Amino acid sequence: MKIGVVGLGYVGIITAAVLASRGHQVIGVDVDKEKVKSLNCNRSPIYEPGLDELLRKVKINYTTDYSKLSDVDIAFITVSTPTVNGKILLDHVFSAVSSLSNVLRRDAIIVMKSTVIPGTSRKAKELSGMEVVVNPEFLREGYAIEDTLHPDRIVIGGDKSAGDLVEEVWRFTNSPIIRTSLEEAELIKYASNSFLAVKISFANEIANLCERIPNCDVNVVTQAMGIDKRISPYFLKAGLGYGGSCFPKDTLAILGFSSELGEKLRIVEAAVEVNNERPLRAISAMKELMGEIKGKRICILGLSFKPGTDDTRESVALKILNLLEKEGAEVIAYDPKAKVEGIKIARNSEECIMSSEGVIIATEWSEFSGIEPILKGKYVFDGRRVLDLKKLDNAIMVGVSRCKR
Numbered sequence: 170m171k172i173g174v175v176g177l178g179y180v181g182i183i184t185a186a187v188l189a190s191r192g193h194q195v196i197g198v199d200v201d202k203e204k205v206k207s208l209n210c211n212r213s214p215i216y217e218p219g220l221d222e223l224l225r226k227v228k229i230n231y232t233t234d235y236s237k238l239s240d241v242d243i244a245f246i247t248v249s250t251p252t253v254n255g256k257i258l259l260d261h262v263f264s265a266v267s268s269l270s271n272v273l274r275r276d277a278i279i280v281m282k283s284t285v286i287p288g289t290s291r292k293a294k295e296l297s298g299m300e301v302v303v304n305p306e307f308l309r310e311g312y313a314i315e316d317t318l319h320p321d322r323i324v325i326g327g328d329k330s331a332g333d334l335v336e337e338v339w340r341f342t343n344s345p346i347i348r349t350s351l352e353e354a355e356l357i358k359y360a361s362n363s364f365l366a367v368k369i370s371f372a373n374e375i376a377n378l379c380e381r382i383p384n385c386d387v388n389v390v391t392q393a394m395g396i397d398k399r400i401s402p403y404f405l406k407a408g409l410g411y412g413g414s415c416f417p418k419d420t421l422a423i424l425g426f427s428s429e430l431g432e433k434l435r436i437v438e439a440a441v442e443v444n445n446e447r448p449l450r451a452i453s454a455m456k457e458l459m460g461e462i463k464g465k466r467i468c469i470l471g472l473s474f475k476p477g478t479d480d481t482r483e484s485v486a487l488k489i490l491n492l493l494e495k496e497g498a499e500v501i502a503y504d505p506k507a508k509v510e511g512i513k514i515a516r517n518s519e520e521c522i523m524s525s526e527g528v529i530i531a532t533e534w535s536e537f538s539g540i541e542p543i544l545k546g547k548y549v550f551d552g553r554r555v556l557d558l559k560k561l562d563n564a565i566m567v568g569v570s571r572c573k574r
Contacts, residue, residue, distance in 0.1 A: 170194070170338065173238040175265045176248035177204055177231065179215055179313070179414065179480070180282060180306050184245055186220065187317040189227035191341055196230045196237050205231045216479040216506050219314050235268045243334065244269050245280045245304075252418035255425040257286055263293065270297035278331045280304050284359070284419060286426045287352040290327070294351075302327035302335050303354035307361065310413060311477025320344045326354025359423040363437045366416045368404040370443035376407035376568030377450075387568030388554065407568040409531060409552040410447035412474030412483040417444075448488040451529055451552055452496065454565045458548040459527055463497035468525035470518055471532020471553070472504035479506040485552075486531035501525060505534055519543055530555055 170193050174185040177199040189195040199205050204214050208231040213220055238244055248261035262283055279301045281290045294301040303326035308316045323339045325332045326349040372391055379385035387407045395402025420441050427434050455462055474484040493500050501513045503521040515521035522528055522543050533553035541560040549564040558566050
């Protein structure tokens with residue numbers, strides 16, 4: 170097929186690359202001229218394992234000109250949907266819908282892959298006068314190509330005939346296909362992300378409890394929980410909480426949406442509250458170890474919100490960094506991939522550690538495993554559980570009893 174992808178951010182560029190690799194003729198559109206120029210020079214705007222190699226193998230036409238989509242069969246909308254003050258902003262979505270309705274063939278299909286609250290796609294259908302299908306993404310950063318090629322499920326919401334064409338696009342995945350209404354497909358995305366956020370926050374609350382009980386380690390507790398098929402081990406790893414482009418904004422968006430309907434999602438509210446508290450516990454741990462942190466130099470290892478990506482959106486590490494600076498600490502950081510302006514960055518983890526009195530592990534990059542020898546004499550808070558606590562003297566780890574030391 171001839172396929173358009175509108176919005177060349179994380180989801181858009183992955184979608185475009187994978188579909189091009191399956192033999193489709195793909196045209197990518199973005200309003201950012203510099204991004205389009207970079208992509209046409211085979212420079213990806215994001216880091217994702219395997220993406221650079223995939224982009225070099227496929228042919229995608231990148232442009233800022235919507236008219237290039239005039240004869241596509243399907244146009245995916247993958248623009249951003251930020252949440253501001255607890256409410257989703259849909260300006261980018263409806264701008265894309267308006268532009269597409271002016272250039273697409275009348276028998277073309279608009280596919281909503283951006284995360285939008287229920288009712289958005291039906292409104293897009295009314296405004297454009299075209300068929301709209303909801304096809305949410307369920308990508309994990311760091312595994313996005315694999316998740317696109319082999320997803321757990323394909324959700325397709327909307328009219329049957331239009332949905333059949335979208336189903337044909339994804340048939341190569343051999344994944345279970347779930348056909349729904351527009352609104353059900355939109356809600357499935359939010360319900361899925363909110364539930365995963367709840368699991369993370371639950372594990373972190375159990376970690377808090379383990380820190381207060383002699384001879385307790387949250388990893389032992391959650392590992393045993395996860396063996397239960399009704400629970401599963403996924404997203405039960407305790408740490409510093411969730412960040413990134415999805416969970417923080419999506420939980421707030423669904424809370425705002427539900428409130429407008431007169432319903433409270435109390436469990437989701439609690440998950441958000443627990444997550445917001447995680448950076449404060451890191452500061453508390455450093456004070457417990459070091460006493461006064463004002464005027465002390467502290468190294469933060471990891472800036473991206475998770476390993477395998479350079480994405481720092483809603484990164485817990487950056488929240489901790491800001492809190493440390495407010496407390497008067499001097500902060501230096503290191504991350505293998507993420508780069509953040511305005512922060513003192515070390516060339517490597519050893520330089521970061523050796524120049525500091527305290528160390529916080531904020532992202533579980535594999536290269537941070539086994540660094541215990543160079544942490545000798547340092548105050549260490551392991552917020553991601555990558556170290557061997559027995560090899561350290563002045564250290565605190567998330568979810569491990571403080572009582573047994």
